[in-house]
Amino acid sequence: MNNKINIAIITHKNCDGDAVMSTLSLAETLPNILNDKKINVIPIIEKHKLPFEHKSKLKYYTLDEVNDKQIDYIIVCDVNEQDRVYGIDIFNKVPIEKRFLIDHHDRNRQELEVLSQNKFINPKSCSTCEIIASFLLNKKHKISNDIMYNLYLGMASDTFCFQRSVTSDSLRIANILVSDKQERNNIKDKLLKMNLEQEKLYKLIKENKRFEKDGIRMFNLSVPIEMGDITKLLKHPSFDSLTAPIESCPISIFIIEIENNYFIKFKKIDNCDIDILKLAIACNGGGHSNRCAGRFYNTSYDEVIKKIINEYGNITKGKLKIKQLSV
Ligand SMILES: [Mn+2]
Numbered sequence: 001m002n003n004k005i006n007i008a009i010i011t012h013k014n015c016d017g018d019a020v021m022s023t024l025s026l027a028e029t030l031p032n033i034l035n036d037k038k039i040n041v042i043p044i045i046e047k048h049k050l051p052f053e054h055k056s057k058l059k060y061y062t063l064d065e066v067n068d069k070q071i072d073y074i075i076v077c078d079v080n081e082q083d084r085v086y087g088i089d090i091f092n093k094v095p096i097e098k099r100f101l102i103d104h105h106d107r108n109r110q111e112l113e114v115l116s117q118n119k120f121i122n123p124k125s126c127s128t129c130e131i132i133a134s135f136l137l138n139k140k141h142k143i144s145n146d147i148m149y150n151l152y153l154g155m156a157s158d159t160f161c162f163q164r165s166v167t168s169d170s171l172r173i174a175n176i177l178v179s180d181k182q183e184r185n186n187i188k189d190k191l192l193k194m195n196l197e198q199e200k201l202y203k204l205i206k207e208n209k210r211f212e213k214d215g216i217r218m219f220n221l222s223v224p225i226e227m228g229d230i231t232k233l234l235k236h237p238s239f240d241s242l243t244a245p246i247e248s249c250p251i252s253i254f255i256i257e258i259e260n261n262y263f264i265k266f267k268k269i270d271n272c273d274i275d276i277l278k279l280a281i282a283c284n285g286g287g288h289s290n291r292c293a294g295r296f297y298n299t300s301y302d303e304v305i306k307k308i309i310n311e312y313g314n315i316t317k318g319k320l321k322i323k324q325l326s327v
Pocket of ligand 1: 018019078104126127128158
């Protein structure tokens, strides 16, 4: 006789560090939290590849392996979008009052159908691991060092090691999870290590100093055709740091050349009042006031530079208008 209660935990397709670590950490702590011997937790994860080792020894399953299992409750971690869920069929097989959601994403077009009291959503959290860690710490649940380490990994992986979208709360929680500086540095080194393709791209970036005296840092990357789609590769924060504007050159222009097409990223420092968004729009693009992008198709590098400098001239009326607001 099987009187077990099966709780499945699922997450998104193409899972990342936060997805895997939130799913496994929750699966490891749930039996303790619920304190019920009948509970059997089944973490379900698409085959995944993390850039480094985590510390969970918990067995997890792919969808094929749980086909014949009875699922009584379901918890979705780190995704609130119908299309992106790995295991949406299981989700739909469980009655609405037995569906739960833990996530940190903002709204989207196709939200999952979950009762509002079963939703634990906090878009202010940097990651789902932060939501789980915050809950466990607040409720003073016992968590092993390994689980704390894993939750830290999840937080680090969604924030490029705490360089993006973190609040003071995220940092406070991260400090509790892994307080050892050396260990944090090790994680950072492993997490921020570029892969070979990224290293190759990085080395191909050239700085054009021609406009430095005008306050513009200009960079150029000519992408070898065989590299295919490089969007994901360029997300590594090293590219952003390399091409960042600086005090003496408050605007940066990063031109990415793929065959005869050009994608241009414009950035400026906060106290520069040149309207680079106008520039981006003039270059067939758009974005935010201090980070925006434009594009030109079927043209040449020289043409692109000419167009940008022309537009830049229009916007600044031939003069540089860099106001130093710092007192
Ligand atoms: Mn996440």
